[in-house]
Amino acid sequence: MITGTTRFTPLLAHPSRHVRTPGVFNAECAARGLDMVMVPLDVTPAGLAATVAALRGVANLAGMVVTIPHKGAVAALCDRLTGAAEMLGVCNIIRREPDGSLTGAMFDGEGFVAGLRQEGYEPSGKSVLLVGAGGAAAGLAHALAAAGVARLTIANRSPDKAEALASDLRAVFPGVNIGAGPADPAGYDLAINGTSLGMHEGDALPFDAARLLPGTLVAEVVMQPDVTPLLTAAAARGCRVHKGVHMITAQVRLLVDFLA
Ligand SMILES: NC(=O)c1ccc[n+]([C@@H]2O[C@H](COP(=O)([O-])OP(=O)(O)OC[C@H]3O[C@@H](n4cnc5c(N)ncnc54)[C@H](OP(=O)(O)O)[C@@H]3O)[C@@H](O)[C@H]2O)c1
Known part of the structure; x- marks a missing residue:
C-alpha cells in the first residue's frame, strides 16, 4: 500500500x-x-x-x-x-x-553470477565467452573475473570496446586469462549473450548457434522475451540454457539491500 x-x-x-x-x-x-x-x-x-x-x-x-x-x-x-x-x-x-x-x-554482474549459482552453476574455473561490451556486459565481465573464471573472451560488434574492457580488467585481475576475440562459442564452458540482441523480433543471434557443443551452458541477459531465439537454438543443439530472468531475480535482492 x-x-x-x-x-x-x-x-x-x-x-x-x-x-x-x-x-x-x-x-x-x-x-x-x-x-x-x-x-x-x-x-x-x-x-x-x-x-x-x-x-x-x-x-x-x-x-x-x-x-x-x-x-x-x-x-x-x-x-x-x-x-x-x-x-x-x-x-x-x-x-x-x-x-x-x-x-x-x-550490480548487473553480481546479480548475474548470483543467478548462475542460484541455478546450481559455479563459474569459478570455467572458460567463458561473453558477447557484448555495453553496460550490462561490462558488469558481467567484472563479476565473472572476480568469481575466478579461468578464461574470459569478450566479443563485441564494436571491437575497440571489447579490447578496452579486456585491457582494464586484466589490470585488476592479473590471474585471469582475459582477452578480446571472435564471437565463436565452440569449446567454451559458458557462452553468454550480454548484448541487447534478442529483444526485438528479427534480431540476429549474438553468435552462431551451429558452433555450440552440447557441454556448453548458454546464458542470456535479455529477459523479454523470456525464452530468446538464442536459448531456443541452444536447447535444440543439446545445450543447457540459463534465462535472463535469473539475473534480475538474484540482482533485485542486492538492489533492495543497497537502498534499504
Ligand atoms: N536480466 C537482467 O537482469 C538484465 C540487467 C541489465 C540489462 N539487461 C539486458 O541486457 C541487455 C544489454 O543492456 P546494456 O545496458 O548493456 O545496453 P548497452 O549498454 O546499450 O549495450 C548494448 C550492447 O549490445 C550490443 N549491440 C546492440 N545492438 C547490436 C546489434 N545490432 N548487433 C550487435 N551488437 C549489438 C552493443 O554493441 P556496441 O558496443 O557495438 O554498440 C553493446 O555491446 C538489454 O537487453 C538489457 O535489457 C538484463
Missing part, C-alpha cells in the same frame, strides 16, 4: 515498455515489509540530466535504478561511484544519501 511515507525508486529507461524489474522489485519490497515502490520512468537521453537533477530534490527518493540506454551517462551525474561502478564508469543503481548527494553502484 502506498502511503505518505512511501520511499520512491524510479526505474529510468528508454523505452520502458520491455522492463520487468518493477514487478520483481515491488514483490521483494512487499515480502520484506519495506515501504518502498518502483515505477518505470521513460526518459530520453536528452532528458536524463534534467530528470536526475530534479529527482535529487525529492526527499522521499530512495534512489534510482537505471537501464538501457542510460548506464554510462548516469554514472557521470553521480557525486561518487563505488565498487565495480567506479572501475567501469557505468552504474545501474543510484542511492540518494540523506544530504541529497548521489552514490552510484553496479
